[in-house]
Amino acid sequence: xxxxxxxxxxxxxxxxxxxxxxxxxxxxxxxxxxxxxxxxxxxxxxxxxxxxxxxxxxxxxxxxxxxxxxxxxxxxxxxxxxxxxxxxxxxxxxxxxxxxxxxxxxxxxxxxxxxxxxxxxxxxxxxxxxxxxxxxxxxxxxxxxxxxxxxxxxxxxxxxxxxxxxxxxxxxxxxxxxxxxxxxxxxxxxxxxxxxxxxxxxxxxxxxxxxxxxxxxxxxxxxxxxxxxxxxxxxxxxxxxxxxxxxxxxxxxxxxxxxxxxxxxxxxxxxxxxxxxxxxxxxxxxxxxxxxxxxxxxxxxxxxxxxxxxxxxxxxxxxxxxxxxxxxxxxxxxxxxxxxxxxxxxxxxxxxxxxxxxxxxxxxxxxxxxxxxxxxxxxxxxxxxxxxxxxxxxxxxxxxxxxxxxxxxxxxxxxxxxxxxxxxxxxxxxxxxxxxxxxxxxxxxxxxxxxxxxxxxxxxxxxxxxxxxxxxxxxxxxxxxxxxxxxxxxxxxxxxxxxxxxxxxxxxx
Amino acid sequence: xxxxxxxxxxxxxxxxxxxxxxxxxxxxxxxxxxxxxxxxxxxxxxxxxxxxxxxxxxxxxxxxxxxxxxxxxxxxxxxxxxxxxxxxxxxxxxxxxxxxxxxxxxxxxxxxxxxxxxxxxxxxxxxxxxxxxxxxxxxxxxxxxxxxxxxxxxxxxxxxxxxxxxxxxxxxxxxxxxxxxxxxxxxxxxxxxxxxxxxxxxxxxxxxxxxxxxxxxxxxxxxxxxxxxxxxxxxxxxxxxxxxxxxxxxxxxxxxxxxxxxxxxxxxxxxxxxxxxxxxxxxxxxxxxxxxxxxxxxxxxxxxxxxxxxxxxxxxxxxxxxxxxxxxxxxxxxxxxxxxxxxxxxxxxxxxxxxxxxxxxxxxxxxxxxxxxxxxxxxxxxxxxxxxxxxxxxxxxxx
Numbered sequence: 074x075x076x077x078x079x080x081x082x083x084x085x086x087x088x089x090x091x092x093x094x095x096x097x098x099x100x101x102x103x104x105x106x107x108x109x110x111x112x113x114x115x116x117x118x119x120x121x122x123x124x125x126x127x128x129x130x131x132x133x134x135x136x137x138x139x140x141x142x143x144x145x146x147x148x149x150x151x152x153x154x155x156x157x158x159x160x161x162x163x164x165x166x167x168x169x170x171x172x173x174x175x176x177x178x179x180x181x182x183x184x185x186x187x188x189x190x191x192x193x194x195x196x197x198x199x200x201x202x203x204x205x206x207x208x209x210x211x212x213x214x215x216x217x218x219x220x221x222x223x224x225x226x227x228x229x230x231x232x233x234x235x236x237x238x239x240x241x242x243x244x245x246x247x248x249x250x251x252x253x254x255x256x257x258x259x260x261x262x263x264x265x266x267x268x269x270x271x272x273x274x275x276x277x278x279x280x281x282x283x284x285x286x287x288x289x290x291x292x293x294x295x296x297x298x299x300x301x302x303x304x305x306x307x308x309x310x311x312x313x314x315x316x317x318x319x320x321x322x323x324x325x326x327x328x329x330x331x332x333x334x335x336x337x338x339x340x341x342x343x344x345x346x347x348x349x350x351x352x353x354x355x356x357x358x359x360x361x362x363x364x365x366x367x368x369x370x371x372x373x374x375x376x377x378x379x380x381x382x383x384x385x386x387x388x389x390x391x392x393x394x395x396x397x398x399x400x401x402x403x404x405x406x407x408x409x410x411x412x413x414x415x416x417x418x419x420x421x422x423x424x425x426x427x428x429x430x431x432x433x434x435x436x437x438x439x440x441x442x443x444x445x446x447x448x449x450x451x452x453x454x455x456x457x458x459x460x461x462x463x464x465x466x467x468x469x470x471x472x473x474x475x476x477x478x479x480x481x482x483x484x485x486x487x488x489x490x491x492x493x494x495x496x497x498x499x500x501x502x503x504x505x506x507x508x509x510x511x512x513x514x515x516x517x518x519x520x521x522x523x524x525x526x527x528x529x530x531x532x533x534x535x536x537x538x539x540x541x542x543x544x545x546x547x548x549x550x551x552x553x554x555x556x557x558x559x560x561x562x563x564x565x566x567x568x569x570x571x572x573x574x575x576x577x578x579x580x581x582x
Numbered sequence: 583x584x585x586x587x588x589x590x591x592x593x594x595x596x597x598x599x600x601x602x603x604x605x606x607x608x609x610x611x612x613x614x615x616x617x618x619x620x621x622x623x624x625x626x627x628x629x630x631x632x633x634x635x636x637x638x639x640x641x642x643x644x645x646x647x648x649x650x651x652x653x654x655x656x657x658x659x660x661x662x663x664x665x666x667x668x669x670x671x672x673x674x675x676x677x678x679x680x681x682x683x684x685x686x687x688x689x690x691x692x693x694x695x696x697x698x699x700x701x702x703x704x705x706x707x708x709x710x711x712x713x714x715x716x717x718x719x720x721x722x723x724x725x726x727x728x729x730x731x732x733x734x735x736x737x738x739x740x741x742x743x744x745x746x747x748x749x750x751x752x753x754x755x756x757x758x759x760x761x762x763x764x765x766x767x768x769x770x771x772x773x774x775x776x777x778x779x780x781x782x783x784x785x786x787x788x789x790x791x792x793x794x795x796x797x798x799x800x801x802x803x804x805x806x807x808x809x810x811x812x813x814x815x816x817x818x819x820x821x822x823x824x825x826x827x828x829x830x831x832x833x834x835x836x837x838x839x840x841x842x843x844x845x846x847x848x849x850x851x852x853x854x855x856x857x858x859x860x861x862x863x864x865x866x867x868x869x870x871x872x873x874x875x876x877x878x879x880x881x882x883x884x885x886x887x888x889x890x891x892x893x894x895x896x897x898x899x900x901x902x903x904x905x906x907x908x909x910x911x912x913x914x915x916x917x918x919x920x921x922x923x924x925x926x927x928x929x930x931x932x933x934x935x936x937x938x939x940x941x942x943x944x945x946x947x948x949x950x951x952x953x954x955x956x957x958x959x960x961x962x963x964x965x966x967x968x969x970x971x972x973x974x975x976x977x978x979x980x981x
Contacts (some may be wrong), residue, residue, distance in 0.1 A: 162636050164656035171636045188639045192649065205648060209639050280646070332642040397907040397914070402752075402774050403865040404907040410870060411909030436748070436776060439783040443752075445774040447803050469782075480779070491775050497754060510823060511780055519779050519823075554803055557696050557757060557769010566698075573706050573821050573828055 122170065122189045127202055132273050132339045134224040136206050138187050139334070142218040143178050150174045150187060166193035183212030188334075206321075207334035214329040221335055223319040225273050274338045275319060281333045282324035343383035344538045346423045349373065349489060352391040352412045353430035357464040360430055362387035366479035371527045373486045376516055379528040381538030382493070385423065387485075390414065394429070400461075401435040405445050409459040418455060418548050426492045426547040428485055429461040438466050442484040444491035447553040455548035460488035472523040479522045490517050493545045495533040496559050498569035501579030502526035503534075508579045510572040518572075532568030540565065633658045696769040700759060703819050706829040711739025712787075714830035716818050720940040724842040724889040726850030728800040728863060729808055730942035731758070733818055735830065736792035745827035746783040747793035749820070752776045753783070756820045758799050763812025763839075771803040773861070784824055796944035801860035809854055811841045842889060849881050849890035863893065866900040866948075869908045869915055875901075889939055892932060896949060899925030903952035919956035926953040930969065933976060946976060 125133040138150045158172030171188040186209045193202045206221055277283035321335040353359055362384075363372035374384045391412050397404060408429055417425040427446075434440040446459035462484045467477050490499075500510050500518030505526065507513060514520035515530045529537065536544050540562060543550035551560040559566075570578050636658055643649040713736045723729060733749045733756065749756045751772040758770035787793065799816070800807055808814060818832035841847055853859055858874025868874070878894035885891050902921035905914050929949050932938035941949070950973035957966035 157631060157635050160633070160636055160658055162640075162656045162658050164653035167653045167656060169636060169640070171639055173635050186635050186639050188636075188643075190639075190643070190649065203649075205643070207639065207643060207648065209642050278648075332639070332646050332648065334648075336648060393912070394909075395907070395912050395914070400907065401865065401867065403861070403868040403871075404909070406861075407868065407870040407907070408909035411912070434776070436750075437783075439778050440776050441778055441782070443774055443776045447773055447775070483779070484777070487777060491777075497777075519777075521780050552803060553775065554771035557759065557771050558699060571702055571706075573823055 125189075125191070125204060127204075127339045132204065132225070132337075135222075136189060136224070137222045139206075139208055139219040139221045141183075141208075141210075141220070143180070143183065143212070144215045146179060148176050148178055148183070150176060150185065167191070178212065180213035180215065183210055185210040185212075202339050203336060204339055205334060205336045207332055209330075209332040211330040214327060216327060217323075217325045217331075219323045219325075219333055221321040223275070223321060223335065223337070225319060273340075275321065275335055276338070277321075278323070278333075278336065282326075283333075283335070284322045284324075285319060343378070344381040345542075346383045346385050347377065348385055348417055348420075348423050348425050349387045349428060350390050350414055350417065350425070351387055351428045351430060351485075352394055352408075353389075354394045354396050354432055354464075355392065356396045357430055357432055359389040359392065360387075360428075360462060360481045360485050361478065362482070362485075364476070364478045364482055366476060366522050367474055369527065371479065371482060371522075373482065373489065376486045376527055376529070377489075377493075377537075380493075380534045382424070387428075394431070396432060399433050399435045400431045400463075402443070402445050405429060405431070405443070405459075405461050409446060409461075410453060413459065418458065424546050424549075425458070426489055427459040428489060429459065430464055430485075431461055432463065433465045434463045438469070441466050441480070442488040444488050444553065446492075456552050457492055457494060457550065458548035460492050462488060472521050475522045483516070483522055483525060486516050490529065490533070491553065492547045493533075493537055494550060494553055494560070495529065495536070495545075496561075496569065497572050498559075499530040499533045500572065501530045501532075501568075501570050502528050503531040503579070506577045506580040509574065510578075530568065532565050535568065536561070536565045693767050696759065696767050699757065699769065700819070703757075703821065703829065703831075706821065709822075709826060709828050709830055711737065711741065712743060712745070712827060712830055713738045714818065714820055714832045716816065716832045716835055718816075718835055718837055719942050721837050723808065723837055723839045724846050724850075724939070725809075725811055725839055726806075726846070726853045726890045726893075727808075727839075727939060728798060728893055729837065730945065731797050731799050731816065731818070731835070732794060732942065733797055733832065734792050734794040735787070735820070735827075737787040737789050740789050742789070743787045743826040744781075744784050745787060745822040745824050746778075747785055747787070747795075748776075748783055749793070749795040749818075750776075750797055751799075753778075755822055756818055758797075759817050759819060760799075760807065761815040763810050763814065768807065770799050770807065773801075773803045773864070781824070784822075796942050798864045801864045805857060806854045806860055808837075808839050811839050813838050845885050846888050846890065849885035849888040852877055852881050852884070853890045853894070862901070863897045866897065867904055867906050868901065869906050870910055892929065892938060895925040896929050896945065899929060899952060900948060903948075903955065917955070917959065919959040922952050922956035923960070926956070929953075930972075934972060943977070947973065950976070 121135055121137050122133070123135040124131065125136065140147060140149045142148070154174045154176045156173050156175050159170050160172070162169040162171070167190075169188055169190040171186055173184065173186045176183045176185065188205075188207045188209070190205045190207065191203070192205075206223070208219055210217070275285060277285050323333045325331055325333060351359055362374060363370065365371070373387055377384045394408060394412065400408075408431070409427055412429070413427040414425075417423070419425075434443065440463055442460060442462045444457070444460040446455075447457050462481060464481070467481050467484065471477065471480055495517050497510070497517055497519070500514040500520075501508055502513070502515040505513060508515075508518075508526075509520075511519045513524045513526065515526055515528055515533070517530060517533060518525070520526075528534075544560075544562060544565070554560060640649065640652045644652050714734070715736075716731050716733045718729065718731055735745070735747060735749070737743045746753065746755050751757055751770055752774045753776050754772075760768045760770065762768055785793075814837050816835045816837065820830040820832070821828065822830070842850070856873060856877055858868075858871040859877045860874075862868045862871045862874040862878065875898070878898055881888070881894045882891050882898075899922050902918040902925065905916055907914050926949055929938065930953050933941070933946070933949065950969055954966040954969040954973075957963070957969065
């Protein structure tokens with residue numbers, strides 16, 4: 074039997090609430106996972122949470138307090154009826170905001186506790202985390218219908234779509250507006266990401282007699298009650314404006330109490346934030362993180378985003394490494410140890426890796442980049458943390474329309490992919506069967522920009538976004554290779570494809 | 583399930599004050615001034631009530647199967663806002679949860695995967711018109727002695743062949759598979775992964791032309807490869823990823839690692855006792871590998887007549903014979919001819935006396951040329967000339 078051990082009443086007003094609770098969070102030693110930075114008791118809508126995010130990835134723009142119908146009459150949780158809370162409960166991997174309302178109804182009073190609960194389940198063998206909007210109520214016996222409005226917000230990029238999930242299949246096209254009970258669920262996916270699964274999934278709970286409505290919602294329109302979606306109606310997002318919402322309805326017959334409400338399961342497109350430090354020799358330029366090639370904007374940030382790594386910055390740091398016209402592997406090792414910024418390298422919420430931009434490899438001009446900080450070269454206890462790009466080796470002729478800057482960026486991203494323990498055999502961009510190692514590959518292949526798909530492979534995405542961090546985190550995981558092979562899991566190995574494959578290499582990816 | 587707690591108001595107040603003191607310490611560290619926190623009997627009672635509400639929800643959620651587990655301990659704070667704005671913008675919740683995941687996936691068995699590599703390699707058709715051979719300068723080694731393999735690809739066809747001729751495993755075209763004394767399959771794992779793009783490293787090999795490289799395989803990312811006494815079988819597997827060179831299999835070379843004398847073994851223990859020694863010897867340089875350099879010097883001092891000492895001198899002399907860009911000082915350290923003379927002199931002399939181990943051709947050239955260059959730098963051109971002439975004689979003998 075668990076026991077609550079601590080209790081604190083702390084009245085904080087205005088801006089003081091911010092530093093106060095920041096300090097509390099730090100004292101608990103918790104790390105970045107969920108956030109719901111706005112809890113809003115309002116006159117009309119009761120308690121509402123806004124901008125709920127998981128690992129920095131937006132999940133819900135807002136989740137309103139339910140309104141309910143008792144024996145056919147509608148009631149709302151107005152702020153005037155609030156009798157306790159809201160209270161915030163915090164623990165590692167857990168947060169809940171709860172407030173209590175006493176709502177007068179025709180037959181008496183309905184006492185209800187409104188709760189928003191966020192639980193990190195990553196340490197229980199699941200990648201998903203849970204966010205729930207519950208009501209626990211007591212009142213006169215009757216038929217209760219509760220309605221929640223949930224505004225999903227899985228990123229600000231275009232391409233976000235609702236999908237109907239049926240068992241293991243996911244159909245990214247909405248074909249009906251009301252989901253029948255069963256194992257089907259709504260998922261909100263971001264089609265710009267190759268991450269497996271949905272980013273926010275809502276499953277109707279049969280025990281609650283639950284139904285889900287998806288409603289198109291054009292910017293500027295009010296939407297205060299569920300209505301049917303017009304089949305085929307465009308759900309194109311426009312900026313940050315929420316243009317479709319979910320309504321979750323539960324139906325409880327002839328009861329006087331209960332706990333009901335939607336459970337949502339969220340998977341962050343970004344597993345973790347990351348920082349890349351770039352140091353360079355004096356005569357070469359920093360590699361800019363971002364360029365347009367073949368009418369597509371590519372950056373290291375967008376490349377790693379496909380695998381759930383949110384690169385916050387490719388920090389152009391030291392620019393005064395003395396020139397060396399031809400650098401050996403031993404010299405690279407020496408340069409990295411002397412120049413990397415040690416203060417960053419142990420952050421758990423912001424993974425760190427290092428890139429040195431130097432002039433040329435002692436191995437010759439055809440060598441574009443190298444990952445040189447693996448295993449036994451790791452003399453500082455931080456294996457697989459550093460790589461280098463050879464600047465002048467990129468000053469050559471490229472396919473028409475390609476550029477030196479774009480190829481430098483590709484090299485930096487490719488080598489950092491090695492630092493994240495991804496391999497050349499991870500060259501399949503996914504669902505592109507004709508891809509080959511040197512043509513039509515992912516970032517980890519040898520294709521030039523003209524045929525390179527700016528993404529990681531399905532195997533790389535799986536490992537970087539979902540597998541235990543030792544398999545990808547720079548400086549804090551397994552070595553790149555061992556015993557002549559790569560250090561990886563069975564699951565990752567099963568997604569490898571031979572680099573010598575000639576036809577339909579990625580058919581099963 | 584979260585339990586209801588029997589509460590004593592006095593205890594609750596003490597707990598509240600304790601929590602506030604704890605919070606105060608945390609904030610003091612963060613340099614934040616606390617204002618607005620209060621604690622009174624009335625407020626403690628309110629805290630209890632708020633807590634009751636929260637715990638009740640959790641209990642029911644767990645009972646209904648809506649929540650798998652509830653935390654054993656947590657902090658409750660009342661976010662009640664009397665102001666009209668009524669907004670609690672609490673940044674603290676940005677820092678909730680656990681970002682660290684515990685390892686829950688088993689590691690792939692490396693030896694199995696080494697076998698898988700071989701099986702996969704063998705599914706690719708052998709390329710014709712190219713001969714791929716490996717050799718070592720000798721078959722008998724003393725424990726700790728560096729093993730250098732000479733790999734050669736020769737175009738034995740009548741046509742020009744296009745292929746990458748970088749045979750060092752760091753380029754990943756060529757892999758070494760080694761079967762150790764216990765029968766264990768070992769793959770050579772290079773300490774670096776060097777990359778190119780497209781066909782930038784491909785070259786044309788004319789009929790009769792060959793490409794040769796001496797490759798140190800005594801040390802890899804996992805440490806020292808030949809650390810046990812016994813027989814080793816070495817084979818190279820090449821995949822050039824071009825139409826002309828899809829797959830080449832080398833011959834198999836067998837070597838035997840012998841225990842040597844007791845002193846040889848003690849010296850070898852010191853040599854193989856650290857990765858920096860291995861890195862330094864493999865790279866032939868590395869001023870920043872101070873521990874490795876110190877170990878090699880110790881071998882020379884403690885076991886001057888051993889095989890390990892011979893190679894320690896060679897490695898230290900090799901390092902001093904080249905310019906080294908030292909990141910620690912952000913500058914180049916020029917060659918040090920006196921140091922080269924100090925270390926390479928005994929190496930060359932041992933070769934000339936016939937007491938040196940049989941060296942790989944590239945090592946032989948390196949030792950003699952480095953010493954000759956050092957004499958040149960010191961102004962003794964006659965001695966430099968004599969050493970270069972001696973190298974020609976030795977090479978003739980070797981070949």
